[in-house]
Amino acid sequence: MTVAYHRRPVLWDVDLDIPPGSLVGIVGPNGAGKSTLIKAAIDLIPKLSGRVRFHGETYARQRRLVGYVPQRESVDWEFPVTVLEVVCMGLYDKLGWFRRVTRTTKERGMAALEQVGLSEFAHRQIANLSGGQQQRTFLARALVQEADLYLMDEPFAAVDAATEQSIIELLRKIKNSGRTALVVHHDLQTVPDYFDHVLLLNTRVVAFGPTREVFTPKNLQATYGGKLTLLEQASEALSKHGSVS
Amino acid sequence: MITTQWSPFFDGWIIAVAAACAVACTLPGCFLVLRRQSMLGDALSHAVLPGIAIGFLVTGSRANWIMFAGAIIAALVTVLLTQWLGKRARVDHGAAMGVVFTTLFALGVVLIVRGADSVELDPHIVLYGALELTPLDLISIGPVAVPRAFVVLAGVVVANLLVITLLFKEFRIAAFDPELAKSLGLKPELMHALLMGMTAVTTVAAFEAVGSIIVVAMLVVPASCARLLVGNLRGMLGLAMLFALATAIFGHLVAVELPHRFGFGSVPTAGAMATVAGLLLVAVVLANPRGGVLAILRARWAFHLRTTREDLLALAWRLEERGSPTTSHDLCGQLTAVRGLSTTLTAHCLRRLCRNGLLIEEDGSMRLTSEGRHQAGSLVRSHRLWEAWLAEAAGIAPDHVHESAMRLEHVTDQRMREQLAKEAGTPGVDPHGRPIPEVDDSGSKGGKAHMRKTKK
Numbered sequence: 001m002t003v004a005y006h007r008r009p010v011l012w013d014v015d016l017d018i019p020p021g022s023l024v025g026i027v028g029p030n031g032a033g034k035s036t037l038i039k040a041a042i043d044l045i046p047k048l049s050g051r052v053r054f055h056g057e058t059y060a061r062q063r064r065l066v067g068y069v070p071q072r073e074s075v076d077w078e079f080p081v082t083v084l085e086v087v088c089m090g091l092y093d094k095l096g097w098f099r100r101v102t103r104t105t106k107e108r109g110m111a112a113l114e115q116v117g118l119s120e121f122a123h124r125q126i127a128n129l130s131g132g133q134q135q136r137t138f139l140a141r142a143l144v145q146e147a148d149l150y151l152m153d154e155p156f157a158a159v160d161a162a163t164e165q166s167i168i169e170l171l172r173k174i175k176n177s178g179r180t181a182l183v184v185h186h187d188l189q190t191v192p193d194y195f196d197h198v199l200l201l202n203t204r205v206v207a208f209g210p211t212r213e214v215f216t217p218k219n220l221q222a223t224y225g226g227k228l229t230l231l232e233q234a235s236e237a238l239s240k241h242g243s244v245s
Numbered sequence: 246m247i248t249t250q251w252s253p254f255f256d257g258w259i260i261a262v263a264a265a266c267a268v269a270c271t272l273p274g275c276f277l278v279l280r281r282q283s284m285l286g287d288a289l290s291h292a293v294l295p296g297i298a299i300g301f302l303v304t305g306s307r308a309n310w311i312m313f314a315g316a317i318i319a320a321l322v323t324v325l326l327t328q329w330l331g332k333r334a335r336v337d338h339g340a341a342m343g344v345v346f347t348t349l350f351a352l353g354v355v356l357i358v359r360g361a362d363s364v365e366l367d368p369h370i371v372l373y374g375a376l377e378l379t380p381l382d383l384i385s386i387g388p389v390a391v392p393r394a395f396v397v398l399a400g401v402v403v404a405n406l407l408v409i410t411l412l413f414k415e416f417r418i419a420a421f422d423p424e425l426a427k428s429l430g431l432k433p434e435l436m437h438a439l440l441m442g443m444t445a446v447t448t449v450a451a452f453e454a455v456g457s458i459i460v461v462a463m464l465v466v467p468a469s470c471a472r473l474l475v476g477n478l479r480g481m482l483g484l485a486m487l488f489a490l491a492t493a494i495f496g497h498l499v500a501v502e503l504p505h506r507f508g509f510g511s512v513p514t515a516g517a518m519a520t521v522a523g524l525l526l527v528a529v530v531l532a533n534p535r536g537g538v539l540a541i542l543r544a545r546w547a548f549h550l551r552t553t554r555e556d557l558l559a560l561a562w563r564l565e566e567r568g569s570p571t572t573s574h575d576l577c578g579q580l581t582a583v584r585g586l587s588t589t590l591t592a593h594c595l596r597r598l599c600r601n602g603l604l605i606e607e608d609g610s611m612r613l614t615s616e617g618r619h620q621a622g623s624l625v626r627s628h629r630l631w632e633a634w635l636a637e638a639a640g641i642a643p644d645h646v647h648e649s650a651m652r653l654e655h656v657t658d659q660r661m662r663e664q665l666a667k668e669a670g671t672p673g674v675d676p677h678g679r680p681i682p683e684v685d686d687s688g689s690k691g692g693k694a695h696m697r698k699t700k701k
Contacts, residue, residue, distance in 0.1 A: 043427070044424055044428065063428070070422070074424060076279075081417065085417075085477070099414075125476035127476070
């Protein structure tokens with residue numbers, strides 16, 4: 001697919017086949033089109049050309065299989081709404097138009113909040129949350145969707161240790177149950193730890209495949225255009241995992 | 246037709262029409278405020294004018310559906326033109342709106358002045374409305390005669406309430422997280438269009454009765470007040486409607502009674518309502534317990550008093566350390582000189598310390614009680630640990646650390662002290678060579694006195 005803003009392509013000829021049951025890290029420099037890829041996949045941004053299929057069907061037909069976790073800054077955290085209410089929003093489509101939020105919905109919301117360790121915050125206004133708690137609220141909202149494929153836009157950005165841990169646990173859970181996650185990620189050092197597949201993106205696909213094969217200094221160089229500090233970080237991380245000779 | 250005498254019929258209906266107008270406006274207003282699109286209400290209420298004017302020119306009467314339809318079309322044109330300008334000409338959304346609505350409004354004024362310059366529809370009424378005249382335009386519903394404006398506006402209130410109640414969760418998700426709404430297939434664009442439609446219909450209905458100024462005020466102000474006070478959407482909608490109601494009632498009371506008291510004739514209710522609404526917002530901003538101006542000032546003052554008391558305690562401790570007995574006069578005098586405070590304030594704080602049993606006066610000199618010594622010791626320990634840490638760990642020149650430590654000691658709890666001691670290498674003395682006192686922090690109730698978290 002190709003996506004453009006004001007006729008300037010930000011994603012060019014991206015052709016991917018994500019194997020089910022994999023955890024895919026999407027890395028690339030700022031402006032590489034990472035968020036755009038995710039948004040275009042679920043029709044939030046129009047595509048110039050190309051198509052996206054989920055198990056062979058369009059997104060409109062497979063909505064229920066896909067859970068989207070937007071960037072934390074994408075919403076107004078001063079909005080008068082409680083944590084539980086935000087989590088229950090993940091189930092609005094299943095409730096259907098005109099229907100009120102039911103007790104069962106709330107119970108599922110509470111269960112999801114428990115999984116991310118936010119039970120006691122359920123009835124607080126979201127304005128009172130820390131950055132990490134906000135991110136976990138979004139995770140809980142994705143959890144209640146019980147999707148097959150999760151698309152997460154920088155869930156690890158500026159979060160505390162507890163939140164990082166609960167995201168990792170969630171990712172493991174997704175993988176262990178044979179489900180898939182695409183995660184926009186910034187910290188190159190942790191890529192080999194978290195993801196079994198990696199997509200190196202810079203307007204076009206630089207490389208995509210199993211992390212051990214694709215996450216190489218050469219590919220990173222091509223992605224980041226020779227930003228040495230980042231590469232040094234990354235090769236150090238790689239050497240720890242023995243995939244570079 | 247302005248009365249200074251109260252008339253149950255006229256004043257009753259004026260208030261009822263004003264209330265219906267205010268409540269009708271505040272319902273879409275809440276969502277406009279939440280979506281940061283309050284200006285759109287402003288734009289719509291002005292931009293409908295050419296539609297109204299054309300409707301009026303075609304039919305020659307104010308009370309008809311063609312005029313209403315004209316207004317709705319003008320509102321639609323405003324929204325579409327604004328979006329188109331914003332996208333195509335890459336003009337900032339606010340600027341696009343400003344261009345569109347002022348142009349349309351000007352066109353409306355020209356049309357009215359040129360074509361329909363009559364008593365029934367003049368620019369004056371368009372802006373300020375004629376709320377006081379609404380009880381004259383009656384229609385009968387069964388046996389009772391009811392002002393037409395009230396019937397229209399009450400109908401809009403019911404319709405708005407119905408739409409919002411039915412689509413409450415859809416409106417909420419579309420306002421809070423339109424991307425999620427879209428990814429779930431909940432059509433946020435449709436909800437946005439519906440909100441615009443609601444705003445347009447409400448604006449036109451209300452504006453015909455009461456003029457555009459009050460429409461703008463009622464769309465934005467009660468909703469903004471409620472938003473500052475309430476943390477959930479249902480509560481916000483309810484409170485906004487209450488505020489709208491109160492604005493209508495007090496607005497009319499003020500319009501009729503207040504100028505009368507000073508020997509003037511009454512003023513238009515619409516203007517008074519907008520003023521009352523503005524004052525209400527000021528009151529909420531000042532008195533809001535959740536981060537209002539007064540609450541912040543109070544918290545600051547309380548912190549100021551506490552730091553002064555703590556400084557007095559620490560000063561008494563230091564004087565004891567030097568072995569020089571002190572009088573209450575000395576204590577106050579020294580602190581007043583160092584911190585540039587008023588003597589009255591320090592004397593007040595000193596009395597408070599004595600009352601709380603932290604200091605006692607014996608034979609004309611001040612002494613710390615054992616509880617007072619414990620608290621003061623903790624403060625001095627915090628102070629000197631900070632000095633040591635700032636000099637050692639942060640690399641700040643030793644002659645610059647005192648000022649910072651003076652501030653930091655008041656917000657340092659036991660855990661921070663332990664960490665400071667660890668990171669500064671458990672120093673025995675501060676950078677000025679004075680010993681850092683050991684304090685037994687375990688199980689002292691007084692220790693909590695300065696461990697409370699401070700508000701900003």
